[in-house]
Amino acid sequence: MSNSSSGFFGDGPVALPPGGPLYLQLKRWIEDAVHRGDINPGDALPSERDLATKVDVSRVTVRKAVLQLVQEGVLIQKHGSGTFVAPRTQRVEQSLSHLTSFTEDMARRGMSVRAEWLDRGRYEPSPEETVALGLSAGELVARIARLRLTGDTPLAIERASLSVSVLPEPEAVVDSLYRHLDRSGNRPVRALQRIRAANLGEADARLLQVPAGSAGLHIERLSYLASGRVIEFTRSVYRGDTYDFVAELRIGAPTPGGARA
Structure with missing residues (x-):
């Protein structure tokens, strides 16, 4: 066993946190x-056999606990080398109260961000895009897709769709989409955003550098002009281990003659 393993096990008997199936107790203990900090990023996890022996559980239980932690990004597995504690990634918070572009939001936080272009082009719209954007028959859609990174850590995949009447040359977008739209007077002023938890598929997980099945956030956003016209339909996928969305909630004033619940 490595030095990290001895620190991980400690000297006394192992007491798993109570509650739930045994593999979940082991997962919480790890x-x-x-x-x-008993084991640090880059340290090797004790072998499956050593863990099973020390904790007095089956190797199947160890395997299930480790698999969950790999899917959640706490551990990583390297073929032929073993299981290791994953590097720590800086979590990013984004307010749900303000409509800003990713570039603008990260700049306000003093974070260096960059984008890798995945797509910029004009296409026949899908039925979903046609309905969301209110496109006319025969109207094309402009799509831009980017992988968002801070340093070398990918944070999100953004896929935006707009009418070509709004974005006739998608390849002309070089940084912030909203900044580009602002120049033509088409920057959105409000948006409706839906967020759901989902496990990442193989293609998105590969781009985000996490195992397939890892926790992620899928976000759909419809952005509107002041006139009420839908200007942008965006579908984004965020890594669950790097991004937090924060909303400020206020209690409204009580109605006249009524009482607050």
């Missing part, structure tokens, strides 16, 4: 050890 997570606690990582958070305490």
Whole structure:
């Protein structure tokens, strides 16, 4: 066993946190050890056999616990080398109260971000795009897709669709889409955004550099002009281990003669 393994096991008997199936208890115990710094990013996890022996559980239980932690990005597995604690990634918070572009939002936080273009082009719209954007028969759609990164860490995949009447040359977008739209007076002023948790598919997981099946956030956004026209339909996928969305909630004033719940 490595030095990291001895620190991980400690000297006394192992007491798993109570509650739930045994593999989830073991999962929480490993997570606690990582958070305490008993094993650090890059350290190897003890072997499946050593873990099973020390904790007095089956190797199947160990395998299930480790698999969950790999899917959640806490651990990584390297073929032929073993299982390791994943590098820590800086979590990013984004307010749900303001409509800003990714570039503008990260700049306000003093974070260096960059984009890798995945697509910029004009296409026949899908039925979903036609309905969302209110496109006329025969009207094309402009699509831009980017992988968003801070440093070398990918954070999100953004796929935006707009009418070509709004974005006739999608290849002309070089940084912020909203900044580009602002020049033609087409910057959105409000948006409706839906967020759901989902496991990442193989293609998106590969782009985001996480295992397939990892936790992610799927976000659909319809952005509007002041006139009420839908200007942008965006579908984004965010890594669940790097992004937090934050909303400020206020209690409204009580209605006259009524009482607050």
